[in-house]
Amino acid sequence: xxxxxxTSLQWRLTLSLLFVTTLVWALVLVMTWFKTEHELSELLDAxxxxxxxxxxxxxxxxxxxxxxxxxxxxxYQPRVAFQIWHEKDLIFRSNEAPLVPLAPLGQSGISNQWxxxxxxxxxxxxGRESDVWVVVAELQTARNDILNAGxxxxxxxxxxxxxxxxxxxxxxxxxxxxxxxxLSQTVAQRHPDARQPLSEVVSAEVQPLVRALNRLFDQMxxxxxxxxxxxxxxxxxxxxxxxxxxxxxxxxxGTDTGSxxxxxxxxxxxxxxxATRLVAQLLQLARLDAGGVAQAAVACxxxxxxxxxxxxxxxxxxxxxQTLSLDAPESLPLSMPPGLVGVLVGNLVDxxxxxSPAGARIQVAWDALPLPRxxxxxxxxxxxxxxxxxxxxxxxxxxxxxxxxxxxGWSIVRRLAQRYRLxxxxxxxxxxxxxxxxxxxxxx
Numbered sequence: 001x002x003x004x005x006x007t008s009l010q011w012r013l014t015l016s017l018l019f020v021t022t023l024v025w026a027l028v029l030v031m032t033w034f035k036t037e038h039e040l041s042e043l044l045d046a047x048x049x050x051x052x053x054x055x056x057x058x059x060x061x062x063x064x065x066x067x068x069x070x071x072x073x074x075x076y077q078p079r080v081a082f083q084i085w086h087e088k089d090l091i092f093r094s095n096e097a098p099l100v101p102l103a104p105l106g107q108s109g110i111s112n113q114w115x116x117x118x119x120x121x122x123x124x125x126x127g128r129e130s131d132v133w134v135v136v137a138e139l140q141t142a143r144n145d146i147l148n149a150g151x152x153x154x155x156x157x158x159x160x161x162x163x164x165x166x167x168x169x170x171x172x173x174x175x176x177x178x179x180x181x182x183l184s185q186t187v188a189q190r191h192p193d194a195r196q197p198l199s200e201v202v203s204a205e206v207q208p209l210v211r212a213l214n215r216l217f218d219q220m221x222x223x224x225x226x227x228x229x230x231x232x233x234x235x236x237x238x239x240x241x242x243x244x245x246x247x248x249x250x251x252x253x254g255t256d257t258g259s260x261x262x263x264x265x266x267x268x269x270x271x272x273x274x275a276t277r278l279v280a281q282l283l284q285l286a287r288l289d290a291g292g293v294a295q296a297a298v299a300c301x302x303x304x305x306x307x308x309x310x311x312x313x314x315x316x317x318x319x320x321x322q323t324l325s326l327d328a329p330e331s332l333p334l335s336m337p338p339g340l341v342g343v344l345v346g347n348l349v350d351x352x353x354x355x356s357p358a359g360a361r362i363q364v365a366w367d368a369l370p371l372p373r374x375x376x377x378x379x380x381x382x383x384x385x386x387x388x389x390x391x392x393x394x395x396x397x398x399x400x401x402x403x404x405x406x407x408x409g410w411s412i413v414r415r416l417a418q419r420y421r422l423x424x425x426x427x428x429x430x431x432x433x434x435x436x437x438x439x440x441x442x443x444x
Contacts, residue, residue, distance in 0.1 A: 009180075013173045018166055025158055032154065037147055041121075044143055045110050048123035051080055052136040056127045081120075083135040084127070102137045113137070179206050187213065195221055245271040302332045302374070303366055305341040310364065313349055320358045324349070328366035335444060336420060341374075344416055347409035348376040348437055356380030361432055372441040380434035383426075413439075 081097035083090060085105055093099070098116040103124040113120045119140040127134050179202050186198065197214040200207055245268050252264035310326060317324040334341065345364065352362045356378045365375040417424045421442045429436035 010170070010173050010177055014166065014170045017169050017173075018162070021165065021169075022162070029151070029155065029158075033147075033151060036150055040143070040147055040150070044121070044138060044146075045123065048080065048110070048121065048136045048138060049125075051082075052123050052125045052134050055082060055084065055136065056125055056132075056134045081137045081139075083133075083137075085133040085135070087131045096139075097135075097137070102135045105133050112140075176203075179203055183210065193224075242271075242275065245275070299333045300336055300338045300341060302334045302336075302341045302372065303328045304331065305339070306345045306364060306366065306374075309342040309345045310349065313346065313353065316350075316353055317362070320353065320356075320360075322353060322356065322359065323361045324364075325362070326364045328364075329368070332366050332368055332372060334372055334441060336441075340416060340420075344374065344413060344439065345376070347412050348374075351409045352376060352378040352380065352435065356434065360434070363432065371443060374439040375436065377429040377432050377436040378434040379429075379432040382428050382434045 080094070081102065082092070082094040083097050083102055084092040085101065088105065090099060090101075100115060102115055102120055103111055103113055103122040105124075108125050110121070110123050113122045120137040121140060121143065122135060122137040124133060124135045126132065183198070183202070183206065194217075197217065198210050200210050200214075202210055248264045248267040248271060252261045252268065255261050255264065306326060306328065310324060314324065349362060349364065352360075356362065357380065361379045363375075363377050367373050367375075414424070416422070417439065423438075423440040423442075425436075425438040425440070427436050427438075428434070
């Protein structure tokens with residue numbers, strides 16, 4: 001079965017069509033055989049009856065003319081055997097007829113008989129005189145010869161037509177599959193960096209394949225773009241922290257005092273932490289760009305993930321003497337891959353902590369009416385309208401702010417919002433005066 005599936009599609013179609021055509025022809029021949037046999041039998045039976053009627057007219061006591069009877073018999077003699085009986089005496093017969101009655105005398109009509117070790121089709125009828133019987137018969141073998149000759153005249157042309165039909169089928173299929181061959185050549189010669197889609201001006205059966213290939217090429221292009229962006233972003237953003245780490249390491253190596261060395265080493269650790277955070281965000285954003293986070297949505301507890309994320313961010317809030325609060329129900333199930341709620345909350349709260357001054361208040365709230373909604377607001381300086389329009393651009397940082405963020409947190413939030421159709425609202429907080437971010441989940 002596997003070998004058949006891997007065989008050329010053209011040969012498979014050709015052989016399949018030939019098999020089906022031959023099978024249909026065979027069925028037609030069988031039906032033709034039975035129909036022809038029936039119609040031929042009726043035709044020959046009518047011929048026997050007509051011959052018997054002609055002979056019966058010739059057998060009268062008053063007009064017993066041997067010459068006339070011989071002339072009538074001569075016309076049918078090659079195919080038909082005759083017997084004429086007067087009472088129980090055989091007064092005339094053809095050369096092919098036996099000496100015994102071909103059918104019981106007195107039994108008129110058509111019948112099948114076995115005489116002289118041969119099968120006969122017999123028609124018997126009384127003559128013009130009641131004591132005269134005319135029997136006309138035909139050998140079954142002669143009938144079969146006629147039937148076989150008719151069928152051979154039909155079968156032989158069909159058999160001779162099979163090679164011609166096979167060639168026509170092969171040529172038609174070869175021409176029809178030209179689109180697939182051309183498509184195969186186009187894909188084989190396509191450059192890996194090619195962006196133009198394949199032409200969809202093809203037959204209706206090939207269009208789904210072309211559309212699927214175009215979607216695949218588009219996805220591959222997006223993944224390649226994501227990899228290029230990741231490489232460019234990593235090279236651009238890691239250059240500064242690595243240079244800073246190198247500089248502080250050189251300071252620590254060249255200083256003679258313990259306090260300066262300690263300060264330099266602390267700066268090295270901070271630079272390492274910043275580089276680690278930056279790499280983690282770059283990898284997360286690269287996965288989002290490549291579509292690698294689109295897992296099957298399952299029920300997750302948004303409140304539980306939020307609590308776990310805020311617990312991880314607690315030391316950062318304590319270090320800046322910021323107040324971090326959560327207002328949420330006991331649990332809130334969401335149809336979303338596990339961990340992504342924590343990513344959203346973590347990036348929003350991390351941005352609020354970094355861009356808010358010491359002693360700021362940061363509030364996180366969940367509610368589910370009418371739709372699940374996450375609200376993160378702070379008492380920081382907020383953003384101007386111009387800065388709000390650029391929020392979410394890669395590596396965008398608020399000018400004049402000394403925070404050491406990379407500008408990727410909001411890009412991650414925007415990408416997740418697009419992926420899961422979340423509505424994002426960014427405005428000034430009427431309660432705390434800083435930035436207020438509202439994420440609303442779509443209806444299930």
